[in-house]
Amino acid sequence: MADSPKLVNVTVDGKAVSAPAGTLLIEACKTAGIEVPAFCYYPNLSLQGACRMCLVRVEKMPKLQTACTTGITDGMVVVTDSDEIRQARKSMVELLLGNHPLDCPVCDAGGECELQDMTFSYGAAESKYIDIKSHRDEQQWSPVVYFDRPRCILCYRCVRVCGEAMDVWALGVDNRAVNSTIVPNKEDHLECEECGMCIDICPVGALTSGAYRYKTHPWEMKHVGTTCTHCADGCKTTLGVRRSDTGMEIVRGDNRDKSGINGDFLCIKGRYAFDFANHEDRLTQPLVRRNGKLAPATWEEAFALVGRRFKEIRDRDGGQAIGVIGSTRTTNEEAYLLQKFARTVLGTNNIDHHRTADLPAFAAAIHGKPNSTASMRDVYDAPAILLIGNDPTEQHPLLAWQIRNNVRLHNARLYVANSEEIKLHRQAVSFTQIPNDGYHEFVSFLAGPGSDGGGRPSPQKSWADIREKLLAEPKLVIIFGSEIFGNGIQSLTKFAAGIPGAKLICLADYANSRGAADMGLYPDLLPGYFAVSDGNKFREEWGSLPQKTGLSLPEMLEGAKSGALKALYVIGANPVGRLNVAPADLKNTFTVVQDMFLTETAALADVVIPAANAYEKSGTFTNTCGDLQIVKKAGELATAKPDFEMIVRIADAMGFDVHKLVPFGHGVRSDMGQSRGAQSGEADRHGVWLEANGLEPKMNPFDPMAMLDEIQRLVPGYDISRIELMAGNDQHTAIENMEPGATQRSELIAPANNNLFTSGTVGRYSRTLNSVIENKNPEPAEVPAD
Amino acid sequence: MLGSGGLVVVDDSTCMVKFALRIMKFYKHESCGWCIPCREGTDWLEKTLTRFHTGGGIKKDIDNIQYLSENMLGRTFCPLGDAAALPTISIVKKFRKEFEDHLEGKPCPFEKQSSVQRLPVFA
Numbered sequence A: 001m002a003d004s005p006k007l008v009n010v011t012v013d014g015k016a017v018s019a020p021a022g023t024l025l026i027e028a029c030k031t032a033g034i035e036v037p038a039f040c041y042y043p044n045l046s047l048q049g050a051c052r053m054c055l056v057r058v059e060k061m062p063k064l065q066t067a068c069t070t071g072i073t074d075g076m077v078v079v080t081d082s083d084e085i086r087q088a089r090k091s092m093v094e095l096l097l098g099n100h101p102l103d104c105p106v107c108d109a110g111g112e113c114e115l116q117d118m119t120f121s122y123g124a125a126e127s128k129y130i131d132i133k134s135h136r137d138e139q140q141w142s143p144v145v146y147f148d149r150p151r152c153i154l155c156y157r158c159v160r161v162c163g164e165a166m167d168v169w170a171l172g173v174d175n176r177a178v179n180s181t182i183v184p185n186k187e188d189h190l191e192c193e194e195c196g197m198c199i200d201i202c203p204v205g206a207l208t209s210g211a212y213r214y215k216t217h218p219w220e221m222k223h224v225g226t227t228c229t230h231c232a233d234g235c236k237t238t239l240g241v242r243r244s245d246t247g248m249e250i251v252r253g254d255n256r257d258k259s260g261i262n263g264d265f266l267c268i269k270g271r272y273a274f275d276f277a278n279h280e281d282r283l284t285q286p287l288v289r290r291n292g293k294l295a296p297a298t299w300e301e302a303f304a305l306v307g308r309r310f311k312e313i314r315d316r317d318g319g320q321a322i323g324v325i326g327s328t329r330t331t332n333e334e335a336y337l338l339q340k341f342a343r344t345v346l347g348t349n350n351i352d353h354h355r356t357a358d359l360p361a362f363a364a365a366i367h368g369k370p371n372s373t374a375s376m377r378d379v380y381d382a383p384a385i386l387l388i389g390n391d392p393t394e395q396h397p398l399l400a401w402q403i404r405n406n407v408r409l410h411n412a413r414l415y416v417a418n419s420e421e422i423k424l425h426r427q428a429v430s431f432t433q434i435p436n437d438g439y440h441e442f443v444s445f446l447a448g449p450g451s452d453g454g455g456r457p458s459p460q461k462s463w464a465d466i467r468e469k470l471l472a473e474p475k476l477v478i479i480f481g482s483e484i485f486g487n488g489i490q491s492l493t494k495f496a497a498g499i500p501g502a503k504l505i506c507l508a509d510y511a512n513s514r515g516a517a518d519m520g521l522y523p524d525l526l527p528g529y530f531a532v533s534d535g536n537k538f539r540e541e542w543g544s545l546p547q548k549t550g551l552s553l554p555e556m557l558e559g560a561k562s563g564a565l566k567a568l569y570v571i572g573a574n575p576v577g578r579l580n581v582a583p584a585d586l587k588n589t590f591t592v593v594q595d596m597f598l599t600e601t602a603a604l605a606d607v608v609i610p611a612a613n614a615y616e617k618s619g620t621f622t623n624t625c626g627d628l629q630i631v632k633k634a635g636e637l638a639t640a641k642p643d644f645e646m647i648v649r650i651a652d653a654m655g656f657d658v659h660k661l662v663p664f665g666h667g668v669r670s671d672m673g674q675s676r677g678a679q680s681g682e683a684d685r686h687g688v689w690l691e692a693n694g695l696e697p698k699m700n701p702f703d704p705m706a707m708l709d710e711i712q713r714l715v716p717g718y719d720i721s722r723i724e725l726m727a728g729n730d731q732h733t734a735i736e737n738m739e740p741g742a743t744q745r746s747e748l749i750a751p752a753n754n755n756l757f758t759s760g761t762v763g764r765y766s767r768t769l770n771s772v773i774e775n776k777n778p779e780p781a782e783v784p785a786d
Numbered sequence B: 001m002l003g004s005g006g007l008v009v010v011d012d013s014t015c016m017v018k019f020a021l022r023i024m025k026f027y028k029h030e031s032c033g034w035c036i037p038c039r040e041g042t043d044w045l046e047k048t049l050t051r052f053h054t055g056g057g058i059k060k061d062i063d064n065i066q067y068l069s070e071n072m073l074g075r076t077f078c079p080l081g082d083a084a085a086l087p088t089i090s091i092v093k094k095f096r097k098e099f100e101d102h103l104e105g106k107p108c109p110f111e112k113q114s115s116v117q118r119l120p121v122f123a
Ligand code: SF4
Pocket: A100, A101, A102, A103, A104, A105, A107, A108, A109, A110, A111, A113, A114, A115, A116, A151, A204, A205, A206
């Protein structure tokens, strides 16, 4: 990278500003707190100079200059506000309004429209024109994207974000003069990634989404900042939530404030696929099997029955007769609680989850090597990236965005090694085609002679060239998919050790796959990858623990079939659907399922309890990079409960002292403001303050934050700043501080195989995702189960 | 004399409103549509001049034509906007009387002996 450019001094409206030479004037003004209006300028997209809203007066220049295209030079004197400038801007707005329908009351953008704001600021209220406005009918370009041409102000932001930032290039400009119009790539419709970035970035209501249009106004929603529940990248999202007859309805997702690891990026799933939450097939009451059929029951009946049966089986056959399958979509607190419940209440290590990456091997390989993992933010800044396996465009949309835009904006060098020519090869300086079964050979070649990778050094010269180039890349970020596991990961870390500042990312697939692993949903590993045989720290805290390695997920299903496993407790997972388990296999096993829908697994259960999803509860998620983020409840359905609460209720029904399970009542006690004679609003403010300082009262056994206290205390690497976390900031956890655990059997790893438009169980129930899939492919596709 | 450096010779039987309109038709057609003032300005000027010339004008239009052109001038992405604005400003300023005549002698007092049809076609 070049040395930082020299600072120059300029004067803006009498204020002295200094910034690197060549900084765009509009940005230099921002640093001085002066906002120059802009329609077409958008940070990190190419410059247009098209809307002329940013005109300013630069001393010694004959004409007004566009602040968005002018680089600053030393001694520049700039005026951003004067009668002349206001008049110029006002006239631009007047011209735009000339042909504009001004149907603000029904427009999706109404209330957060940049044209409305500018009209307000520059007072172009009086219409100068009496001629007829041009009108065009609105067009639907895809299930997601609608275009209302008369509202378009031709700022070309959509065209640029789609092309430059998404590398999709699905939008363009057609015709000229007043007939200029934005057009989709396939004449009258779009074939694209349906990310909705174009809609999000549109300053007006010209591009609108099928999910949100005409549903509400911005001021009628509650806005909740949380984390996306679809993939392992963990985009921050602000959900727009409305009251509805079922309690609440999420109508929008975006990250307009650009806070968080994803800036303003969201893929179609984060932006629109929250609609599964309101799907009519959602379970609304517990079901209990009576005379062979699932029939409605009360919550109390369900918990009492499960508690009684679990207790009976445990007392009669021992904990090893019970199996627990955890989820990749529940929060860290729930995953942690679940394994603690399995080990201390049920007395079993028979606990597992759908593994999509060999995280234990990763933890072991980098054990004790500080700073060896990269965060999602690092991917955007790294000078060089090596991507082995995986197709992030499909499976890790945010990661793909970070890589793409790092290459585009910071000239990062991307090296891709893959068996397929994945889309990101377009950004790569080097693409190495690896035979489908050659990944391990490749990484052991990288590790060099004498590596314990087991592969023969490849004679291929191209591999040697790549290796040499990579070794010369300081601060290389190495990202690998599930193609690499076990010894392969060791080879890679060995290779990374030879590169100063190298960092790694191990890609897992579901929203909290990483959390499930870190929190110990393994038959042989406790939270933090401590081996069960050596979990003294936990034994001290929890009392006695089973020492023997438990059953893995397939072994549990086998056990159910053979009759050895008498009870199975499944939370937010669909092993029956994923592994095509025959219904008869579970016939003699008392099976309890907590889920949102009647999945293949739930349909075979003896008790089904309706679960809340990540948008309906609080807690934390850890993304695939290890970035810990807060999950906030957007709203609540009376007809579902968080898994956390249900686990505690079942423990209680088994007669277990729930204080031993959830350390509630131990937190810092603070009153909620009631005793302060709170006037309206005061209690709220006090609550906000408590939350921001990590001082929740934790007075009830269903408080996930009480569990987080314990996690932070006992799981190495999770000792991050609670205040930052609560404030909505991502906190990178250190898996390298965790334990080396035990070696895993690699055949237990099965990638999720989701693509851009699928997302395990939740994706199946998203109307938006389904309509996009149908639209692209009239043949119904097989949607992977989780 | 009037504007952009091009030279067009017309005699005094030419209706200057129609002349301004002809110029604006050309620039509206030539505008690439990139920036707001040129794309929208040429369109509204052409719409207003067409109506004005065919007898639908109102007094406010005259000022408005001048206002629109003045607001395009010097503010467009490329000089095409200036080229459209300059002659229009000059025509309104120098031949305001002819515009006012259109308001009284509706539609166009020159229409019968108009020579503007015989002007060479631009471009
Ligand atoms: S785009 Fe803005 S100005 Fe136009 S109708 Fe919608 S809210 Fe109103």
